[in-house]
Amino acid sequence: MFKILHKDAAAPQVTSLIIEAPYIASHHQAGNFVVLRIHEKGERIPLTIADSDSDKGTITLLFQKIGKTTEELAMLKAGDEIRDIAGPLGHASPIKKYGRCVLVGGGIGSATLFPILKALKREPNKVIVILGARAKELLVWPDKFSEYADETLLTTDDGSSGRKGFVTETLKEVIEESKVDIVIAVGPVRMMQAVSEMTKPYRVKTIVSLNPVMVEGTGMCGACRVTVSNKTRFACIEGPEFDGHEVDFHELVNRLGFYRAEEAEALAKFKSKCKGKCKK
Numbered sequence: 001m002f003k004i005l006h007k008d009a010a011a012p013q014v015t016s017l018i019i020e021a022p023y024i025a026s027h028h029q030a031g032n033f034v035v036l037r038i039h040e041k042g043e044r045i046p047l048t049i050a051d052s053d054s055d056k057g058t059i060t061l062l063f064q065k066i067g068k069t070t071e072e073l074a075m076l077k078a079g080d081e082i083r084d085i086a087g088p089l090g091h092a093s094p095i096k097k098y099g100r101c102v103l104v105g106g107g108i109g110s111a112t113l114f115p116i117l118k119a120l121k122r123e124p125n126k127v128i129v130i131l132g133a134r135a136k137e138l139l140v141w142p143d144k145f146s147e148y149a150d151e152t153l154l155t156t157d158d159g160s161s162g163r164k165g166f167v168t169e170t171l172k173e174v175i176e177e178s179k180v181d182i183v184i185a186v187g188p189v190r191m192m193q194a195v196s197e198m199t200k201p202y203r204v205k206t207i208v209s210l211n212p213v214m215v216e217g218t219g220m221c222g223a224c225r226v227t228v229s230n231k232t233r234f235a236c237i238e239g240p241e242f243d244g245h246e247v248d249f250h251e252l253v254n255r256l257g258f259y260r261a262e263e264a265e266a267l268a269k270f271k272s273k274c275k276g277k278c279k280k
Helices: 022-027 068-074 107-121 142-148 167-177 189-202 249-256 260-274
Strands: 002-011 014-020 033-037 045-053 058-064 084-089 100-106 126-133 151-156 182-186 206-209 225-228 231-234 241-243
Touching (some): 014 068, 022 084, 058 068, 100 107, 100 167, 100 189, 107 126, 107 182, 126 142, 167 189, 189 206, 225 241
Parallel strands (some): 100 126, 100 182, 126 151, 182 206
Antiparallel strands (some): 002 014, 033 045, 033 084, 045 058, 225 231
16 A cells, blocks of 8 residues: 655646655656556556655656546545555666757646656756646646756747747757757657657657556556557557657557547546545
């Protein structure tokens, strides 16, 4: 059992949990994730480790309420326990001294970039962070990123914070201003695709963190398969990070939509069953 020590709201519909998990905290590297199950009959879901503290033996998980399990997870409070958390899983991010790095985050995907930022700065590298969201209140951890990044640039669709527009527009300006050695992008699939397509003509190495359907996280089920360089790869054990210029994003988008109807039905049933009984 894994005890929740602290719960907070990072943004509307986005919850932050600090969880007691000494083993995972001591072995966590930037880019790793966990697979958790709230209770014995719960669904297994993957979540990125947004931060960790090996001295305190804690990990921080950020997640957005988008389905039945994340809705249920958001109802837990400090002092509650989670049945299973397996991790750290996946390959760690390729951290080394690159030079000038740009991290591009969209919405909740920004959480994945925070440990990567801290790791890149330890090398050290110059790191520019570009965070995007539909509106100011949906930006995730802009102040925390600013504590470590050499520069933090904000973009919002409605212009309520930073520049009005898309992250790709700001990224293009940064690349054209001075040489960029690597771009790491995490967020909605279409955003990562747009970033990869934008950087390709500039021949800038671009890494993306993929989020296919995942069941058990050890490569046994094959649910998380993606096509990279025309080869089938398993995101749970060979990723989740891949060369963005080699990913078949069209296939990934299609696979992500396979169970949309079932997911909506499960969420509707949970809310109906929970109505008037569950507390957040």
